[in-house]
Amino acid sequence: MQLSVPDFVGFVGVALVVGTYFLSQMGRMDVRRPLYPALNGIGAVLILFSLANTFNAASFVIELFWLAISVTGFIRAVTAKSSSGR
Template sequence: MSLAGFSLADVVGFVGVGLVVATYFLSQIGRMDATRPLYPGLNALGALMILVSLWFRPNPASIAIEFFWLAISAIGFVRALIIGRRR
């Protein structure tokens, strides 16, 4: 399956990049609270989508950073849930 020369895996990866970049941008302009579960949740989803695309076109350095991004986002998500329950 191809859309303008991109495979489905490429499209999934680009959507993942869009999620990561959009959430970071929104947090930087004060439109998304990075301490709420939505921010790390969307970042984790974005990293996972990028990892899916990297499964089909491996790049070791990119795979490494996305695993770290996913792990850090998972920690942030759990932390945001715990802090949210305390409020």
Template structure:
């Protein structure tokens, strides 16, 4: 198996999504702060990019939802921060 650039980018995205989730579960990252949804959103974008190389419909759908939810969480975190 030869890794392509989109594969590598996708693995970075997976590392961001899984890493932030792990840190939140260990109490090391506050999910109410903008960093958590921001990193999750970036991770979803990177995974979506990787799907441009090897498309998978189910993965595409979940990453679109992940991106939308992360965007909503980021907006909420930024609004709460500005108060």
């Protein structure tokens, strides 16, 4: 199997999404901190990039939702942090 650049980028995205979820489940990553949704969002973007090469409608839709949820979580984490710092 020959991996293209978009395939490799997609695998990096998968590693970010799965890795952050695993770390959160093991209690090693706090999902309330901005890093968690940021890494998930970056992972989703990388997977979306790979889908531009080999399109799959269902994967595209779930990654759009994953990205939207990650952006929402990131905004909440950043605003909660700035609110508590006052």
